[in-house]
Amino acid sequence: MKNTCPVLDIQNLSVGYKKIPVLNSVNLSFQKGNFVSLLGPNGAGKTTLLKTMAGLLAPVSGTVMVNGKNIADYKRTELAGIIAVVLTEKVSPGIFSVFEFVAQGRYPHTDFFGRLQKKDLNVVNSALKMVNATDLADRQLSSLSDGERQKAYLARALAQEPEVIILDEPTMHLDLKHRMDVMSILRRMCQKKGIMIIASLHDVDIASKISDCVALVKNGAVTGWGSPEKMLSGNSVADLYDFDDADFNPALGSIEIRGNGQRGKVFVAAGMGTGAVLYRLLAKKGFRIATGVLHTNDLDCYVAGSLGAECVVQAPMEPVSEDLFNMAAALVRQADFIIDTGFLAGDLNQRNIELVKYALAQNKKVITMRRQSNGFFEGFNCEWLIKCFDETEVLEKMELLF
Secondary structure (H helix, E strand, O other): OOOOOOEEEEEEEEEOOEEEEEEEEEEEEEOOOOOEEEEEEOOOHHHHHHHHHHHOOOOOOOOEEEEOOEHHHOOHHHHHHHEEEEEOOOOOOOOOHHHHHHHHHHHOOOOOOOOOOOHHHEEEEEEHHHOOOOOHOOOOOHHHHHHHHHHHHHHHHHHHOOEEEEEOOOOOOOOOHHHHHHHHHHHHHHHHHHHHHEEEEEEEEHHHOOEEEEEEEEEEEEEEEEEEEHHHHHHHHHHHHHOOEEEOOOOOOOOEEEOOOOEEEEEEEEOOOOOOOHHHHHHHOOOEEEEEEEEOOOOOHHHHHOOEEEEEEOOOOOOHHHHHHHHHHHHHHOOOEEEOOHHHHHOOOOHHHHHHHHHHHHHEEEEEEOOOOOOOOOOOOOOOOEOOOOHHHEEEHHHHHO
């Protein structure tokens, strides 16, 4: 019968320092090959929880079970063969080469004198290869960049041949390239080696894309536990980090920053993903945004909603109704500018073209991004029709007009 015992099982755990808990009543179970992210604000207790799970701190109360055995009952070398730890504390590089540093990860498997056998050398080389650091093997650890050094830390952890790797903010201080490299490496460790990864992260967007499970940590407790698809909603992330002017959209897997809306109101006739970049530019420049009529499964709808825009929306695969057209027309009348993104017009969104024509009939300033717009607006007063080729030019024209 297959053993289904979790690699790590936390039961009624309270963690802290000097018997003073910072997290209470934690109950979590971790399975082999999963990527688990701990999310929460600074000071929430994520690092303390990780250290306790790694056996570096004794629990205030409760238990940490490793493969069905209390972590306190393991010898240090025995535990090191199961759990590897990469913390944010800087390791003194000494005079080690990268190969020598990674080889230190073999200490749970070597003899009393720490002698490396052929198998150990093969494991070290394999670990360096897996983290794309073979070319760093002869370099001095002290000469590495932050991103290169993080790869060396991961290789050393991998050289332990653990079942679990625990990491505290593994992408801290890394540039975007190395951040993506590290997260890809960790994901491969889960998929190819069956290693369970537990990492504290601040990048909610990355966590939503890479994690099998997330734990939300705040106010002395784990407030949520489960798949990111269930746990990471706009409301839960806003509550976790006390967002006021930002919104996490799970459909986009990203955080949108709202503008202050103090520079006038703009109505954007968009759809089919043509408005997303423009919405962000308008919000960044402080404009209040209204838009429509958008189908609810449109990228534009997700982005505009996350930015706090006033949206008129229609169910997918349905033409714009008369009522929704009238609601959008009312927003057009209130707007200082109307922007036509140049969306493709078809049977379902034809009335959005009528909205732009309606704006011209109301003598509104209309900026259009259509490359060939004459046929669309023939017969209308085009005195206020301004043609632009891209979003940047739209913003430049608006700045001049304001």
